[in-house]
Amino acid sequence: MHTLLKAATIAGAALALAASGISKESKLQTGFLNKSYQRNGKEYRYVVYVPRGYDAAKKWPAIMFLHGYGECGTDGWKPVAQGIGTAVLWDADKWPFIIVIPQKTIPGSEWEQHDDVVMKTLSLTREQYSVDPHRIYLTGLSQGGHGTWVEGSMHTDIWAAIAPICGYPGAAFTTDPVPGGGKPFTGSVDDLATKLKGMPVWAFHGEADSVVPVQHTKDLVAAINAKGGSAKQTLYPGIDHNSWDKAYREENLPAWFLQHTR
Amino acid sequence: MKILFPVAAALAAACITTAPAVARASKTPTGFILKSLKANGAAYPYAVYVPRNYDSSKKWPLILFLHGSGESGADGLKMCQVGIGSAIQMNAEKWPFIVVFPQKPNIPDQWEVHEAAVMAMVAQARKDYNVDGSRLYLTGLSQGGHGSWVIGARHADLWAAVAPICGYGMERRADANNPPKETDADLGRALKDTPVWAFHGLADTVVDPQQTKDLVAAVEAAGGRPKATYYPGVNHDSWDKAYHDEDLGAWFLSHSRG
Numbered sequence: 001m002h003t004l005l006k007a008a009t010i011a012g013a014a015l016a017l018a019a020s021g022i023s024k025e026s027k028l029q030t031g032f033l034n035k036s037y038q039r040n041g042k043e044y045r046y047v048v049y050v051p052r053g054y055d056a057a058k059k060w061p062a063i064m065f066l067h068g069y070g071e072c073g074t075d076g077w078k079p080v081a082q083g084i085g086t087a088v089l090w091d092a093d094k095w096p097f098i099i100v101i102p103q104k105t106i107p108g109s110e111w112e113q114h115d116d117v118v119m120k121t122l123s124l125t126r127e128q129y130s131v132d133p134h135r136i137y138l139t140g141l142s143q144g145g146h147g148t149w150v151e152g153s154m155h156t157d158i159w160a161a162i163a164p165i166c167g168y169p170g171a172a173f174t175t176d177p178v179p180g181g182g183k184p185f186t187g188s189v190d191d192l193a194t195k196l197k198g199m200p201v202w203a204f205h206g207e208a209d210s211v212v213p214v215q216h217t218k219d220l221v222a223a224i225n226a227k228g229g230s231a232k233q234t235l236y237p238g239i240d241h242n243s244w245d246k247a248y249r250e251e252n253l254p255a256w257f258l259q260h261t262r
Numbered sequence: 263m264k265i266l267f268p269v270a271a272a273l274a275a276a277c278i279t280t281a282p283a284v285a286r287a288s289k290t291p292t293g294f295i296l297k298s299l300k301a302n303g304a305a306y307p308y309a310v311y312v313p314r315n316y317d318s319s320k321k322w323p324l325i326l327f328l329h330g331s332g333e334s335g336a337d338g339l340k341m342c343q344v345g346i347g348s349a350i351q352m353n354a355e356k357w358p359f360i361v362v363f364p365q366k367p368n369i370p371d372q373w374e375v376h377e378a379a380v381m382a383m384v385a386q387a388r389k390d391y392n393v394d395g396s397r398l399y400l401t402g403l404s405q406g407g408h409g410s411w412v413i414g415a416r417h418a419d420l421w422a423a424v425a426p427i428c429g430y431g432m433e434r435r436a437d438a439n440n441p442p443k444e445t446d447a448d449l450g451r452a453l454k455d456t457p458v459w460a461f462h463g464l465a466d467t468v469v470d471p472q473q474t475k476d477l478v479a480a481v482e483a484a485g486g487r488p489k490a491t492y493y494p495g496v497n498h499d500s501w502d503k504a505y506h507d508e509d510l511g512a513w514f515l516s517h518s519r520g
Contacts, residue, residue: 029291031339034314045314052296052307052338076314081351089343 030054032080032089037124039116040180045076046121049088049099050129059132061258062098064122064159066140066147068244069173072107079103083141083165087248094254097137100125104143108176110184111140111147118151122158134261139163141244142212143173149220150185153195161200161260163253165244166209168216193223200260201231204247206239290391292316294342294363299386301379304367307338308383311350311361312391321394323422323515324360326384328373328402328409330501334366341365345403345427349505356511359399362387366405373402373409374443380413396519401425401510403501404469411477415444415452423457423517425510427501428466430473431480450480457517458488461504463496 145167171184329341407429432442
């Protein structure tokens with residue numbers, strides 16, 4: 001086995017060269033960056049992913065990611081550990097996007113009640129980075145799938161495309177008060193479809209989802225297309241609630257986003 | 263529509279009662295920061311985790327994390343997803359450390375092949391951040407468990423503690439034409455005064471848990487007092503338990519070279 005010998009040689013060479021000159025760190029700070037803002041004396045934490053090749057001279061597409069129930073909190077980080085964050089960590093070259101990852105602090109409430117958080121983190125990101133206003137996308141899973149349908153319909157002037165994963169139409173989590181927050185969505189599938197009929201939509205759901213029935217996605221997609229919209233759906237046979245693992249590893253999802261510009 | 267989440271009530275209550283966090287704008291960007299350096303003429307992308315509350319007027323402990331074979335590559339980010347990286351994302355409060363994440367450029371190389379680059383990253387992190395030199399820790403999984411034993415032993419004067427997970431020594435990878443550079447006994451002697459916490463799944467089908475047992479025995483034979491945790495029924499991915507379920511961060515902090 002001569003790999004060890006080879007290894008030793010290379011290690012020796014590396015030692016010699018490393019001693020002679022190690023390059024300085026780049027001034028540009030990229031990666032999964034901690035961010036926060038203050039409102040009414042409270043700190044709102046979020047994370048922004050900035051790709052290694054980020055260059056402020058170029059306009060970058062951006063994705064807003066809305067997490068699910070289990071990642072609610074105030075730590076700022078948990079939302080990175082489920083969904084798009086893990087997909088980007090695993091295959092960064094496929095995701096040349098600025099990605100905004102806010103955190104919903106109150107589990108028993110819906111994303112649309114935290115519309116201010118979504119809009120604030122997006123506008124801060126647009127101030128701090130060179131974001132292409134024509135290529136801003138929205139996606140999310142479970143509660144964030146619901147958030148994607150509803151926030152998608154509330155801001156059709158912002159999103160170039162949306163990708164809701166295992167979401168649902170009507171608000172399901174309304175047990176916790178949201179001081180100063182918005183109202184949970186009480187409209188119908190038809191209301192959402194009317195607003196989203198001009199929006200490129202790619203929806204995902206596990207057919208064996210035991211938490212959020214797959215019928216919700218089927219109904220929403222059918223309603224949009226009945227109005228002349230262009231919603232597509234990918235349903236995974238035998239997959240339970242965690243369809244996001246498959247969805248964010250779909251080969252074509254990043255490219256599909258990029259096909260759509262406003 | 264009614265959705266039942268078992269822990270909903272408890273979590274909701276916990277959330278509402280969370281006290282407002284203290285505001286603190288730091289000039290140093292924090293998070294998983296992408297970096298690179300050159301060693302041996304090659305560019306090594308790597309990452310450094312900097313806690314949100316990093317404050318350069320304080321000295322911070324540092325962990326060097328060595329990933330497994332599957333996270334090898336040149337993307338500079340994969341190694342933040344498996345092991346200590348995901349543990350930090352799930353529970354950042356438990357990891358108040360600067361964490362250095364080198365990436366091994368290919369699967370076949372063992373970590374010691376890239377020892378110079380790895381040590382250069384530690385040195386660079388000590389320049390970039392206010393690191394406490396008496397609290398440098400080393401951990402890794404699988405190939406990185408092996409790297410923890412070997413680079414741990416070779417720089418035993420540096421580490422305040424070492425935690426190799428499902429690792430292995432050199433003896434079983436060697437043959438008559440290519441003797442190991444260090445025997446298990448050599449590694450054991452080098453680490454006899456270093457606090458070691460080794461982990462292995464007893465149902466590991468990729469790396470025989472006997473490898474960890476042999477190395478732990480070698481440290482003991484040299485007079486050391488290593489700690490070992492073996493998980494019955496757990497296969498190769500013992501790192502999930504080690505980084506998520508154990509108080510490894512607190513154990514690290516209980517050791518310093520002060």
